[in-house]
Amino acid sequence: MHPAAGPGALLLGALGVVFGDIGTSPLYALQTVVRSDGLPINEASMYGVISLIVWSVTIIVSIKYVSVIMRADNEGEGGIMALIALVQGAKLRGRMAKVALVALGIFGAALFYGDGMITPAISVLSAVEGLKVASPALTSFVLPIALAVLTLLFVIQRFGTHAVGRLFGPVMAIWFAILALAGLAEVVREPGILRALSPTYGIQFFIDHGAVSFLTLGAVVLAVTGAEALYADMGHFGWLSIRKAWFFFVFPALTLNYLGQAALVLNSPEAIENPFFLLMPEWSRLPMVLLATVATVVASQAVISGAFSVTRQAVQLGFLPRLRIRHTSSAEGQVYVPAINWLLYVAVVALVVGFGSSEGLASAYGIAVTGTLAIDTVLFFVVVRTIWGKPMWIVVLGAAAFLLVDLSFFVANLPKITHGGWFPLALALVVFTLLTTWQRGSALVTARRAQTEGKLSDFVEDVRTIEPPVFRAPGTAVCLTSSVGGMPLALKENVEHNHVVHEAVVVVSVQTLRIPHVHPDDRVVVDDLGYRDDGIMHVLARFGFQDEHNVPGALRLAVEKGLEVPIEIAEATYFVSRITIVRGNAPGMSGWRKQLFLAMANTSTNPVDVFCLPEHRIVTIGSYVDF
Incomplete structure (x- = not known):
């Protein structure tokens, strides 16, 4: 401190x-x-x-x-x-x-x-x-x-x-x-x-x-x-x-x-x-x-x-x-x-x-x-x-x-x-x-994004039952999602367009608490999402508002706690959603404030820097959300 x-x-x-x-x-x-x-x-x-x-x-x-x-x-x-x-x-x-x-x-x-x-x-x-x-x-x-x-x-x-x-x-x-x-x-x-x-x-x-x-x-x-x-x-x-x-x-x-x-x-x-x-x-x-x-x-x-x-x-x-x-x-x-x-x-x-x-x-x-x-x-x-x-x-x-x-x-x-x-x-x-x-504006966009993403639990069930089965590519995919229980858009788009899911998929939700610092013992919560044989797991990474949002560091703590399949953090590929926010007709905010929000959104730092992700292991998939 x-x-x-x-x-x-x-x-x-x-x-x-x-x-x-x-x-x-x-x-x-x-x-x-x-x-x-x-x-x-x-x-x-x-x-x-x-x-x-x-x-x-x-x-x-x-x-x-x-x-x-x-x-x-x-x-x-x-x-x-x-x-x-x-x-x-x-x-x-x-x-x-x-x-x-x-x-x-x-x-x-x-x-x-x-x-x-x-x-x-x-x-x-x-x-x-x-x-x-x-x-x-x-x-x-x-x-x-x-x-x-x-x-x-x-x-x-x-x-x-x-x-x-x-x-x-x-x-x-x-x-x-x-x-x-x-x-x-x-x-x-x-x-x-x-x-x-x-x-x-x-x-x-x-x-x-x-x-x-x-x-x-x-x-x-x-x-x-x-x-x-x-x-x-x-x-x-x-x-x-x-x-x-x-x-x-x-x-x-x-x-x-x-x-x-x-x-x-x-x-x-x-x-x-x-x-x-x-x-x-x-x-x-x-x-x-x-x-x-x-x-x-x-x-x-x-x-x-x-x-x-x-x-x-x-x-x-x-x-x-x-x-x-x-x-x-x-x-x-x-x-x-x-x-x-x-x-x-x-x-x-x-x-x-x-x-x-x-x-x-x-x-x-x-x-x-x-x-x-x-x-x-x-x-x-x-x-x-x-x-x-x-x-x-x-x-x-x-x-x-x-x-x-x-x-x-x-x-x-x-x-x-x-x-x-x-x-x-x-x-x-x-x-x-x-x-x-x-x-x-963030609250409105988050709500619209959650509607677009769907539920992670539904995705897990779909992967088990989809015909023909999706190809399980070797390696580890780390996908960030904007909300706990939400489906990462990057993962969803990869499945819909490429029909591919990695052998090990770690979905990470980052949560900022209303305290300055979170102790490392309380940093991560690991969830197998109901199955221990599909290689798809969820990690909730919790940070205080004064903590650095180091996602690879949180994943190392998750590995120490135990995941359903072993993963190599150094070899993982990080899938990042690049969301383009588009002004729509959704209620809840006046037009001029939506324009101001869009201007502010353009100043936002790359999530790769915010979450301390390794730049040489990033795959970016684009999508858009209107509000």
Whole structure:
């Protein structure tokens, strides 16, 4: 599930992958909060803002995610797709309730992709903009440098999360140490700022500033970005490593830095132009631009690797077509999805060029983050009630408390819609449409294909009674079928056209369960289909949604369990059905969505790659299905 390494290595790796997003929020969070709302620079307002930031991070990240929601893992895997899988397996009253909750979860996953696009853009831009402070003459180079850094970031994704974590782990350890030391130095000069840790200042801020204080939350949310990515990346390093790194290292460093920035602004109000870099000694600002740029690359890594995890789970759960997914290490869950990587890259470049500055991007940030926070809360408490069996009063109180915070942030971000916030919402609607269209279209095509294929049991009987008898060719044929008990179209077409059946026929059904991993002992179920003398047998290969679908490996396990006739896996011929999907007049889906489904189907990866079949032993037989 995560790398077989010692606790220290896991902590360092987690620093290099999981905490980059939230760890670079000090670059722009406080600056955006104060500048966007025109708040007066005085003790009351600064104490109130810092209190809001610190307690927002405490409630949303420390309590909600790290202490509570991350306990709702699906066999160690986290993220909104894992919550969807748990909800799908829950016992709910009424089918429509489950459909609505799954749809809500899918929309949350769609919002997460929006976060995955904005985070790299705003993080890298905010770091490179430090050049304006360190050396104003370099201002014109900000955009080209940011684009070059982002290009490098997406190029190195192919080397995998584990390699990136090992590379960036030490860098982020240095980053958080500097955040803590720089903040501590200013706190020592202005110890009164520690009073801002009291929640009473945040409450008083709301009383004094009315509607403006509520809108301030729209910028305060920048301090908690990365919470969902932290949850989605849980399968890479484990809950315990993430929890230790957060409470003993990351959280204290962030708190000290925010306190230090606020103390600096109180003493020097002009520092609000860029309090993060002005917090550093003048001689260190240019080196800090370089370190901050690397750190923001790590911030981007957190959401990119989270997007890979969510994509893989979406494919395995049937919300996306089969995509090319590469395992980047021996550790489960560490994958690279080329298509998603380059789509994200194109979108990020468009955002950087289109918005031009981190301040502009900040207006688009928040909607996606807060929407996902609220949806996670709803799905989590459904799990608490239906799977964990907790009393209703606990569920109601817990959900109400978290949703009060989540929805307050979400509503506070609604005014941003006209200033760029429309982008993540529009993107989420597009992704939601794609995910639901593929899910619905797949169900219709599977049903139509089952009608065309017929039953495997009928085929077995026909082979025994057909006259004249079919020719039993020497060797082993492995035929994949789309459903348990279904007849493989490739096998059916071979018999109808060639009147041939191999001496040994293994029909394989691949089943993806709603758990991340299936133990090898439970991987295969062997069935002789009622006769032990005809050489026709069925193997059900079961995989978790985070497992590699290795069919030859499953067959080797089936041989160990015992088949009715001995077979040589290395010498087997694999018959693959190449199904052409044709738009028909079947009800259940509108015409434009059928066209969209067909377009998505054309992007599907070759099943030879998906099921790890040996390319030199493949026979492909074509057929078509209309829907």
